[in-house]
Amino acid sequence: MTTLIIPKQSATSDTCVTEHEEELFVEQMERDLITLGWIHTHPSQTCFMSSLDLHTQCSYQLMLPEAIAIVCSPRHEPRFGIFRLTDPMGIDTIQNCKEKSAFHPHDDSKVIYANASDGSHVVLANYDFDIIDIRGT
DSSP states (O other): OOEEEEOOEEEOSSOEEEOOHHHHHHHHHHHTOOOOEEEEEOTTSOSOOOHHHHHHHHHHHHHOTTOEEEEEOTTSSSSEEEEEEOTTHHHHHHHTOOOOSSSOOOOTTSOOEEESTTTTSOOOOOOOOEEEEOTTO
16 A cells, blocks of 8 residues: 545544545546555444445445455554455345345354455555545645
């Protein structure tokens, strides 16, 4: 990862939606970047993938199988997690989910997402990267 782009967004206590996505795409094209994943916070909760997160991640992972989701949890340990849907079980479960409400349960007997920073997919390293904040433009 070389760059973190912070897009314009609107939020409620439970959700966050990217606005004016075309501005994000312009930044990516100008810098020759691809979307590797997405990052968000659970300000008052632990690090996990909510049902809404799972559906969002499915979209990313269908476009780029290597895509990751980073969840930050400033009030709990661990303070962040890096996750992916399992393939094929997680992707199939979410793709076939017919539930329309934002927050809903999925079958607990299936492992539908996993820690991606266990060395099998993501290796954590300490290095500099660019931060581009387009919220104010």
